[in-house]
Amino acid sequence: FGLERRVDTLLREYKSRKPMNRGSFPDIAFSRSSSSGSIATDEGLFEQQELQTPTSGVMEKIIRRRSLQLRNRQHAWQESDEGREMQEFRRSLPSYKERDALLTMISQNQVVVISGETGCGKTTQVPQYILESEIESGRGSLCSIICTQPRRISAMAVSERVAAERGEKVGESVGYKVRLEGMKGRDTRLLFCTTGILLRRLLVDRNLKGVTHVVVDEIHERGMNEDFLLIVLKDLLPRRPELRLILMSATLNAELFSSYFGGAPMIHIPGFTYPVQTHFLEDVLEMTRYRLTSYNQVDDYGQDKMWKTQKQGVRKRKSRIAFVVEDALEAANFKEYSPQTRDSLSCWNPDSIGFNLIENILCHICKKERPGAVLVFMTGWDDINALKDQLQAHPFLGDQSKVLILPCHGSMASSEQRLIFNKPEDGVRKIVLATNMAETSITINDVVFVVDCGKAKESSYDALNNTPCLLPSWISKAAARQRRGRAGRLQPGECYRLYPKCVYDAFADYQLPELLRTPLQSLCLQIKSLQLGSISEFLSRALQSPELLSVQNAVEYLKIIGALDEKENLTVLGHHLSMLPVEPKLGKMLILGAMFHCLDPVLTVVAGLSVRDPFLMPLDKKDLAESAKSQFAARYYSDHLALVRAYEGWKEAEREQSGYEYCWKNFLSAQTLKAIDSLRKQFFSLLMDTGLLDDDPTACNEWSHDEHFVRAVICAGLYPGICSVLNKEKSVSLKTMEDGPVLLYSNSVNGKESRIPYPWLVFNEKVKVNSVFLRDSTAISDSVLLLFGGNITRGGLDGHLKMLGGYLEFFMRPALAEIYLILKRELEELIQNK
Ligand code: CDP
Ligand code: MG
Numbered sequence: 001f002g003l004e005r006r007v008d009t010l011l012r013e014y015k016s017r018k019p020m021n022r023g024s025f026p027d028i029a030f031s032r033s034s035s036s037g038s039i040a041t042d043e044g045l046f047e048q049q050e051l052q053t054p055t056s057g058v059m060e061k062i063i064r065r066r067s068l069q070l071r072n073r074q075h076a077w078q079e080s081d082e083g084r085e086m087q088e089f090r091r092s093l094p095s096y097k098e099r100d101a102l103l104t105m106i107s108q109n110q111v112v113v114i115s116g117e118t119g120c121g122k123t124t125q126v127p128q129y130i131l132e133s134e135i136e137s138g139r140g141s142l143c144s145i146i147c148t149q150p151r152r153i154s155a156m157a158v159s160e161r162v163a164a165e166r167g168e169k170v171g172e173s174v175g176y177k178v179r180l181e182g183m184k185g186r187d188t189r190l191l192f193c194t195t196g197i198l199l200r201r202l203l204v205d206r207n208l209k210g211v212t213h214v215v216v217d218e219i220h221e222r223g224m225n226e227d228f229l230l231i232v233l234k235d236l237l238p239r240r241p242e243l244r245l246i247l248m249s250a251t252l253n254a255e256l257f258s259s260y261f262g263g264a265p266m267i268h269i270p271g272f273t274y275p276v277q278t279h280f281l282e283d284v285l286e287m288t289r290y291r292l293t294s295y296n297q298v299d300d301y302g303q304d305k306m307w308k309t310q311k312q313g314v315r316k317r318k319s320r321i322a323f324v325v326e327d328a329l330e331a332a333n334f335k336e337y338s339p340q341t342r343d344s345l346s347c348w349n350p351d352s353i354g355f356n357l358i359e360n361i362l363c364h365i366c367k368k369e370r371p372g373a374v375l376v377f378m379t380g381w382d383d384i385n386a387l388k389d390q391l392q393a394h395p396f397l398g399d400q401s402k403v404l405i406l407p408c409h410g411s412m413a414s415s416e417q418r419l420i421f422n423k424p425e426d427g428v429r430k431i432v433l434a435t436n437m438a439e440t441s442i443t444i445n446d447v448v449f450v451v452d453c454g455k456a457k458e459s460s461y462d463a464l465n466n467t468p469c470l471l472p473s474w475i476s477k478a479a480a481r482q483r484r485g486r487a488g489r490l491q492p493g494e495c496y497r498l499y500p501k502c503v504y505d506a507f508a509d510y511q512l513p514e515l516l517r518t519p520l521q522s523l524c525l526q527i528k529s530l531q532l533g534s535i536s537e538f539l540s541r542a543l544q545s546p547e548l549l550s551v552q553n554a555v556e557y558l559k560i561i562g563a564l565d566e567k568e569n570l571t572v573l574g575h576h577l578s579m580l581p582v583e584p585k586l587g588k589m590l591i592l593g594a595m596f597h598c599l600d601p602v603l604t605v606v607a608g609l610s611v612r613d614p615f616l617m618p619l620d621k622k623d624l625a626e627s628a629k630s631q632f633a634a635r636y637y638s639d640h641l642a643l644v645r646a647y648e649g650w651k652e653a654e655r656e657q658s659g660y661e662y663c664w665k666n667f668l669s670a671q672t673l674k675a676i677d678s679l680r681k682q683f684f685s686l687l688m689d690t691g692l693l694d695d696d697p698t699a700c701n702e703w704s705h706d707e708h709f710v711r712a713v714i715c716a717g718l719y720p721g722i723c724s725v726l727n728k729e730k731s732v733s734l735k736t737m738e739d740g741p742v743l744l745y746s747n748s749v750n751g752k753e754s755r756i757p758y759p760w761l762v763f764n765e766k767v768k769v770n771s772v773f774l775r776d777s778t779a780i781s782d783s784v785l786l787l788f789g790g791n792i793t794r795g796g797l798d799g800h801l802k803m804l805g806g807y808l809e810f811f812m813r814p815a816l817a818e819i820y821l822i823l824k825r826e827l828e829e830l831i832q833n834k
Contacts, residue, residue, distance in 0.1 A: 070140035095121030116269030222513035372448025529578030589717030637779035
């Protein structure tokens, strides 16, 4: 397909290419798996940067005037009635007693570690104390405080709260910035942002010029970005002696952080929480059994019509629950549990029996307990939705005049999220179903009952097999205590743990830091682009360093895709990739899409992969939804091309004002498509900045209609994510080199095929659940793999041959290996001659 001509022109163009536009590094993020970062290009977080070094008397005057304005505004608010009321509330928080001590400590030390129970007033108060005292002392317009949050929702919610406490709107002195969204103004002095945003900021501005205070919140969570940020900041501190670093943690492991920063002073905010009574599974079973027997004997739930007519069913249910629980307890040998038999824990799976158990305990609370909201900790979005459906079908819990069931999840719209903070009407029981994000970063004040399933979905990384896993696993003791604490905010509470005491005793004290359980590719690329030296040396300075093997895998991957050369230096490609707000492989797709002039569809694929899947799969209409999706993929054997067609169809429908019907008919999420749409635009302008697009923008779509080109670019991006296809009689068997047999997710369009007329699939992601599953795949031909699989610049093509040749040999395709040799020779000649 005109490839030679293209290679020819490319090589010619390459020589005459103008140097890259390095000036405008965008403010960008990673991928959909990372909650933080920002896509929006940033014109600088703080405008007063230029004002930092007053060069003339005029500047000084402006600074003085703005500082004065800030102070006057602060005084006016503090003296107003509303302001007084707010002050009173703020003074009631435990952190207020430590206010002066905190401020003195911060002024006298470069690093301070603050710990205190959730809700004591760290996030909303500490940055605000700093801001207030700076404004008070007339330095208002010179201070610039950045407070990082691990999650978008908390950055947004907290800035709103702090602005309200200051009698302002968000965007005045207090602002926020998260991926794709932000609100800040000329006078913004306190900015809540995700950790990813600050990391990206460091790309442009290694010394954080103009920033006076960095507050890193929720460090106890030990997220990868936070751990990474701490290494960078530790290096930065000697260069910026006046910069203040404040670390805030919800648990008492402050010593760890303090000693990391050479014995930085610690301060603990003694919090007050009401006592919370803990019920382990044993007690919970007693209660729910009581509930079931009492139903049979006294009929005290007589109002549940359905239950009355289905007594038989209830009896069956009871015996099933009792049976399953007892059986599981016995199987896992809990009575004699010891850490050595840790594996036996996996027999005990609350997910399989948990729903009925949760339903029972919720009935018990609603009917027998005092008023107060219930917070249920679940493992993930699927669980939350499934449980919500089950509860809503329940004769009592489904009665909306008595029970209000609210899911709470990071990917919900902010308006929906706000509902969970509101107080329900009298007589209505609020039940919030949440993931572990409700552990520390958000606070629902009226919670009195906590139901804790004991598990959280934890991403982990199997370095030996180089495979990411996402499995529900047991939480730590610290997390369990944290969950329990959520019940005692305003009055004594109750915590129902759906696991036996002996299981709790075996929990780890703290969760393993994320750095030790995730693939490190994006991180390694970032280390290189921030010029932080040798990757392994840099990471060895982390609070807890990742395994050497994980680092090696990541570096090797970056070499395979051509982002790093053999000496671990950033290549031109790597340099471009580090500036794009997506995982390296998606960045590579973007760049190749631009170079091979099929940009439009590639933009859609990359945007789709970095937001989330727009194809909806409602459980009750799964078949319909799947067939709608497969229509888009007809003949293509590609989830990515299905997405491209769905998106294009939607754009067309939008033009005819029928976007909504189109989505409805095809089981697509309009919201996600809109997000994809806006992301595409941003990617396009980022590509413009890199100087990779021709001056004539239509040129980059010369081949966009040609599915082969798009397939080839997808292959180039996703390689080495490749698996071989073997068509059997009635089914397809798939195999990768590292894992052996693998399966496709059922919502992949290729998952339903009984024959795939291509020898290979490239895939975006594989996840180990019980077997290894592939997500989002595209079928490709031999020639595409030969020409686009891998990195022909690596080691003068030899490295590439070794890699690809290894694949071809492994999959017993010697003929291809030979063709490959010929092609390689020709290509080498071609390159030499030019
Ligand atoms: O960060 P930490 O967990 O220590 O507490 P915080 O988030 O600063 O919250 C302190 C107090 O502010 C909470 O106990 C709530 O009473 C209140 N708050 C609120 O009313 N609304 C919010 N959106 C956030 C906090
Ligand atoms: Mg907090």
